[in-house]
Amino acid sequence: MKNLSTLLLLLVTVGELFGQSAAERMGTYLQLLTDAEQFSGSVLVARGDQVLFSKGFGEAAIEYGVPITPTTKFRIGSITKQFTAMAVMKLVEEGKIDLEAPIVDYLADYPEEIGKKVSIHHLLTHSSGIPSYTGMAEIMKHRGSMEEAPEDFIKNFWDKELEFKPGSEFKYNNSGYYLLGMIIEKVSGVPYDEYLKQNIFDPLGMKNSGFEHYRDVIPNMAEGYAAVGDYPEKAGNIVTDMAGAAGALYSTTEDLLRWHRALLEKKIVSEAAYEKIFTPFLNNYGFGWTIEERSGKTVYSHSGGIDGFRSMGILMPEEKLSVIVLANLESANSTRVAQDMAKMYLGEEVEMPKELEVVEVGPEILEKYAGTYNLFPGFDIEIEPNGDHLLIHPTNQNVSPVFPESETIFFSKIVNAKLEFVVNDEGVVNEVILHQNGSHPGKRIE
Known part of the structure; x- marks a missing residue:
């Protein structure tokens, strides 16, 4: 899988692909997701007995370069x-x-x-x-x-x-x-x-x-x-x-x-x-x-x-x-x-998925976001700086990086999610908003 260290998925309309058939748009969409390491799998679309689209993307075994096909289990x-x-x-x-x-x-x-x-x-x-x-x-x-x-x-x-x-x-x-x-x-x-x-x-x-x-x-x-x-x-x-x-x-x-x-x-x-x-x-x-x-x-x-x-x-x-x-x-x-x-x-x-470059944010800004934020009862996100990005550790989940889209908005290259930090008039951060299947605010607790 291609490793995109400085790219993110932004959304644009399918109108940019005017002239492509539905099957061609499906292939383009899925290849973009695969290139951004947000998809690896097999997709099939059919109407009755007619298969309209069937293709594998990514690898069934990364270590051996085995491609995914429509017959992969x-x-x-x-x-x-x-x-x-x-x-x-x-x-x-x-x-x-x-x-x-x-x-x-x-x-x-x-x-x-x-x-x-x-x-x-x-x-x-x-x-x-x-x-x-x-x-x-x-x-x-x-x-x-x-x-x-x-x-x-x-x-x-x-x-x-x-x-x-x-x-x-x-x-x-x-x-x-x-x-x-x-x-x-x-x-x-x-x-x-x-x-x-x-x-x-x-x-x-x-x-x-x-x-x-x-x-x-x-x-x-x-x-x-x-x-x-x-x-x-x-x-x-x-x-x-x-x-x-x-x-x-x-x-x-x-x-x-x-x-x-x-x-x-x-x-x-x-x-x-x-x-x-x-x-x-x-x-x-x-x-x-x-x-x-x-x-x-x-x-x-x-x-x-x-x-x-x-x-x-x-x-x-x-x-x-x-x-x-x-x-x-x-x-x-x-x-x-x-x-x-x-x-x-x-x-x-x-x-449709599209690529966007990451912006540079100074270490003093990243340090300002370090802390623990409570989003739901029993669900916190711990955040700490790590070089040019942040590491987040949600409750009962793996640690993963998020990267700056702007000084206050950070995105995941792993899932379709963003974190938005809320800075008050005094420049203090006491709240973060998780944008994933809706918007979920969380208060800083430490």
């Missing part, structure tokens, strides 16, 4: 939940699962006080109130070494108090989908990964998709990277079985297109089952999918994130449009990329 993270939900619905149609039944009916050892209150439907819709294990620091700090059988792993969260009355609120929850994977195994009599292979992957010809068990050696699998400092490094280790039916699958853009086509053609389960899958319950979430209306068009989508990888899939049923983005860089904004690909296809205006 990636961890897909939470896109896994779509397949878990489909497996559940298939078992519902076979009379083996009741959506309204309490989970203790299928997991006999689950604590009754909680298991009788939570239904299968609650797990599917992130409305169970069961704490998500990915929000528990004591579990996640061991994600690179925790090798426990599922029946032991769930004991880490099964006796925790419910966070709210089941069915009353939405809170994204990996524990719920992990439990669904166990329920699929109990009622089908086969392992979760084998059930998906027999009932989804093989029938659809998804030969490059599967469940990544820890220490599996998977041919043509991309390495996952995290942007540390100026250059990507291999992402931290994770026992992938720990993600289970919530996020342990891998696939390719080509295989996920086969999945999207099957959904459009309503294969695997009945039309009534599809109606339930794509009917939002709370927070626009159905069964493994977000369902929204944008510009009068229905949009199904879901993103994924797991150590070293980011993913996003968009399916627009009326347009028969599929957009699939798989990245092997943690800082890649796969959601933004997928949304912009869809906009380009639809002829909407899109902002």
